[in-house]
Amino acid sequence: MSPGNPSDGALCLVTGATGYIGGRLVPELLAAGYRVRCLARDPGRLRDQPWSARVEAVRGDVTKPQTLPDAFRDVEVAYYLVHAIGTGPGFEETDRTAARAFAAAGHTAGVRRIVYLGGLTPQGVRESELSPHLRSRAEVGRILLAGPVPAAQLRAAVIIGSGSASFEMLRYLTERLPVMVTPTWVNTRIQPIAVRDVLRYLVGAARLPGTVNRSFDIGGPDVLTYRQMMTRYAAVAGLPRRVIVPVPVLTPRLSSHWVGLVTPVPSGIARPLVESLRHEVVCCEHDIRDHVPDPPGGLVGFQDAVRLALRRVRDADVATRWSSAAVPGAPSDPLPTDPDWSGGSLYQDRRSVAVDAEAGALWQVIEGIGGESGWYSLPLGWELRGWLDRLVGGVGLRRGRRDPRRLRVGDSLDFWRVEEIEPGRLLRLRAEMRLPGRAWLELTVTDAAEGRCVYRQRALFRPHGLAGHAYWWTIAPFHALVFGTMARNIAHRARQLMASADAHSAGLGLPDDPTAPPTGRGAR
Template identity: 65%
Template sequence: MRCVVFGATGYLGGRLVPKLVEAGHEVRCVARDPGKLADVPWRDRVEVVAGDVGDPASVRAAVDGQEVVYYLVHSLHKRDFVDLDRRAARTVADAAARAGRIVYLGGIAPADQDLSPHLSSRREVGEILLRSGAPTLVLNAAVVIGSGSASFEMLRYLTERLPAMVTPRWVHNRVQPIAVRDVLHYLTHAATVPRQVSGTFDIGGPDVLTYLEMMRRYAVVAGLPRRVVVPVPLLTPWLSAQWVNLVTPVPRGIAVPLIESLVHEVVAADDAIAEHIADPAGGRTHYERAIELALARVRDADVPTRWSDAGAAAPSDPLPTDPDWSGGSVYVDLRERRTRADPARLWAVIESIGGEHGWYSFPLAWSVRGWVDRLVGGAGLRRGRRDPRRLHTGEALDWWRVERLDRPTLLRLRAEMRLPGRAWLELSATPAEGGGATYRQRAVFEPRGLAGHLYWKAIAPFHDIVFGGMARNITGTAERTP
């Protein structure tokens, strides 16, 4: 099938496109700025065209010759999103009237209730597309669980950063979350649903939970202490949104409409979609498993995709096109220095780090941290290293573990000390233009809960002494080595 995707740079669009390609479809991606798709792994397997849902001419050109139109666009971050989305939906509906199929992802909305502006707009867009004259599938979902989903990021940040919180009564409302992998399953298979099928269908995961249960189960999966939640009747959705804006990096323009929508119970009305699209192989993903996938940033003993250069390996992974505030908190201390030493001498110093050679900065601080680690049951610095010059992948190095070794360019260490989070230290040596070498040092910390954030902020004032000193002394030692 020839498929055109409006919203290919968005959260779901960026994950749907490679799924459509894998399914054998020809895919055209529409983006206001095609340059945003320049670095995605699947760029050379699709057609990318410039287009704006507010420009009828560009929409007609994008839809021309296509059999399936995926409409995954919204303007939630803009103040007048209701009007913008209404006009954009009409433009796409007019252009797609002769297409074989329109597929739209909306939001589950309870019937016969005064809806929030967000859910009301989602319902209106679906109705506009259904009136287009083309067979249309409107798939409605509640909270989508996956790194990068605005609803999930709000849940993640609230739960991780607040061990105790005062919340409005809506935390007892029921929600039917769905894993992003399952959403993509339904969207992908919607392309081949027979033309005579047209209408609105709810999609959801196998679990129905209150928002309070979702936060507490997230805490269990993330290894956090039980969250203390005290619901009170005085917090309006607007006040709740201000609190979310203060505590999390989710923009206020997105947090407010999402919070307002939580006053409704969002549970699938039925499972009629199963008559046209079978469940994913192995069944729909349970909530805890969806959380595990969303938090599984380390794959194949490699760095988290949140800060690696690789493309996402799974729908639950972050993508380069995701907003900066998604993907959870990751703190990075990055140092880079040019040295006169050639790369081989610099690498020799890097690979000999630790053990009897020490860590090249503030020995007392490293010793004290090692003693503290041993007192709380950690490894401390007592493990040393097996060979003073050469390392091997997987071996212990003081309180680190060699996670990756690309001799003679890259050494990545994973911390095994007792920490309120996960940490890595990466050291690399590359030839510099004009001679010498470039030394690059990156310390990465993924905090776990409020304690993790406080830990990083507490040690941040010493980073220049510890990490800065390490960078200066490693390059200096390489220059002095004969």
């Protein structure tokens, strides 16, 4: 094996595998033929990753040098993807100490290359004038480049992809505020880059010649102001044109509090990101293409990157927010380990009821819902909702259901459609009524003790723009009445079926089909 040019099958160490970039880099390295070892303070946090069974996980902490030797054993390429952003005062010293320990441990173990993803720093600005976040990222890059192991620092500005803190901040600001009084940094020029291009460069950096020890600027094909990014995001997301009014009185510190009020991005992360927007961050060179050529179709543009990031929402696939077993189809898709605040707003109403009936009886009620059986709560309210939907051009409740007892994927069910069904366990419905967003209703059965089961119900709503948020909070006061009553009545009906079946089997002269659903939309 030649130094600095590891062959397929070489072992790569990835730090930050529980984070946004690290969690997406691991499957890309595996696909490229590398073996992967992940360093984590808590390896258990990697269990939910779809690739966890294909990697080696070791416990360690880059701020504790004594934990690093085992992680570096037999490693050819080490990825440094950690930083102390959001950890509070003293994070710069933490970053500095960790970088030195990492470089030293890599040298002792004979690592051929270190790859670091840093921040793009503005030109012509003294380091003392940079935000603490950018200043620390730049210092970490210098420490690694000055170390004894050849290093490559890839410097990026805003990364576009679901789960990226910078992208999530952009998403929430644009979707929640049709009219914005903004800080002047909305006019700052930025060169964003799609996450799939970042990952392509990171994987390619593993094969850099051993003589390469330098920084590379990486960015997409578009240079935009933050205002233009918000405007183009709104266009891709199908939102009305945003009205953006910059005002000079909002300092970066004040505007970080404003961002904290509008978005769920934690203030410890939002504040350094906002402070970094004071300066333009545009690439000064594109030398990386000499080693990692641009793809045949070119780098992903901003609007295409946004489309990729929103793809799962448009396809109505929210499974990654429901189950940690979901596997993303592309680097821009959500991962089950992404923070709760990533992926856009997803409101939920959850209900759970213990049922004194067998799971089969409960499933019979669930699969027979809708149509003539109704929705087990406020029949007049459901009729009114269906009438209002028809009034605005929707389908209303007139479609009923194909079969009174059996459902299959794709069936229409009043103003819902069956999106997923696992007989005896799960029914997921997607709303087709006119809404300022996308809505789902999920009904599940879980076995408990003998003769008992648990009914779980989740109503989910992904709002579209401010109207979607207003819609959810307007109807939220009625959820306990509608969804709470629905859960209780479904459980009660299952108990009735169980009792009727037991009585019938005992020969008490009940009708031949005691499990037949009630008739009439108002029957409960």
